[in-house]
Amino acid sequence: MCPPKFYDVNYVINPWMSGHIHDSSRQVAAEQWQRLYSAVTEIAEVVLVEPQPGSPDMVFTANAGLERNGVVVLSRFFHAERQGEEQHFRHWFDEAGYTVLNVPRDIPFEGEGDALFAVDGSRLWAGYGPRTLQSSHHYLSEAWKIEVVPLHLIDPRFYHLDTCFAPLEDGSVMYYPPAFDNPSIERIEAYYAKDKRIIIAEADALCFACNVINANRTVILNKVSDTLSEQFESRGFRVVQVELSEFLKAGGAAKCLVMKLSGTPC
Numbered sequence: 177m178c179p180p181k182f183y184d185v186n187y188v189i190n191p192w193m194s195g196h197i198h199d200s201s202r203q204v205a206a207e208q209w210q211r212l213y214s215a216v217t218e219i220a221e222v223v224l225v226e227p228q229p230g231s232p233d234m235v236f237t238a239n240a241g242l243e244r245n246g247v248v249v250l251s252r253f254f255h256a257e258r259q260g261e262e263q264h265f266r267h268w269f270d271e272a273g274y275t276v277l278n279v280p281r282d283i284p285f286e287g288e289g290d291a292l293f294a295v296d297g298s299r300l301w302a303g304y305g306p307r308t309l310q311s312s313h314h315y316l317s318e319a320w321k322i323e324v325v326p327l328h329l330i331d332p333r334f335y336h337l338d339t340c341f342a343p344l345e346d347g348s349v350m351y352y353p354p355a356f357d358n359p360s361i362e363r364i365e366a367y368y369a370k371d372k373r374i375i376i377a378e379a380d381a382l383c384f385a386c387n388v389i390n391a392n393r394t395v396i397l398n399k400v401s402d403t404l405s406e407q408f409e410s411r412g413f414r415v416v417q418v419e420l421s422e423f424l425k426a427g428g429a430a431k432c433l434v435m436k437l438s439g440t441p442c
């Protein structure tokens with residue numbers, strides 16, 4: 177995670193940021209982030225990356241890259257506004273001993289924001305459209321010798337895969353279908369049986385319900401509807417809701433604020 181020391185909405189690179197330039201409170205953001213940090217430390221070991229001036233979106237560490245088994249494919253940000261973050265994340269991964277792989281400079285790829293492993297590790301769900309280019313998927317497939325399943329994002333509000341799709345550790349998936357084109361929905365439905373699909377309504381999707389941190393049977397997410405919370409509980413999940421309104425102004429919530437690492441590399 178990355179403390180929100182320099183967090184702000186300084187530019188508009190997604191529809192959520194529009195109308196929110198310098199509209200977020202750094203004090204409130206710090207309090208919300210601290211509550212999220214405390215919740216995450218209960219289910220995982222958390223390591224921090226040093227925030228950097230001039231990189232207000234660096235708090236969204238899900239976009240640093242994608243890691244598995246000590247190998248990281250670093251992000252190549254689509255927007256110039258975030259490209260300055262790449263050197264800082266690269267430095268952190270180098271220092272921590274990860275094997276760092278790159279996609280070519282001219283092929284945008286936004287890390288865990290757009291790429292999520294199936295919980296059994298058998299495939300990689302990979303979004304493309306607003307940020308990540310589909311041609312980056314080849315490099316992901318090569319990095320882990322894994323099947324990459326493309327999912328086309330068609331709603332600008334759901335510009336990263338992790339805003340509208342989340343494989344959960346009980347073998348289910350939650351997703352907001354209108355964010356995807358039909359072939360992508362068919363790919364999701366071909367993999368997940370009907371009883372494993374948690375369809376998210378628009379109101380919850382707009383509260384970033386799919387942007388969920390999940391470890392074992394705990395889910396940590398922004399405030400969502402009672403209906404959805406009860407649905408999680410009936411499936412055996414412990415639900416931890418953390419108000420993240422200041423981060424929604426930049427287009428991110430719980431899962432965007434963390435990057436999942438599989439462990440310290442040897």
Ligand SMILES: NC(=O)NCCC[C@H](N)C(=O)O
Pocket residue numbers: 189190193233236238239258288289290336338339426427428429431432
């Ligand atoms: N969805 C994510 O994985 N991250 C949120 C990134 C928010 C940031 N303002 C962006 O537009 O890139």
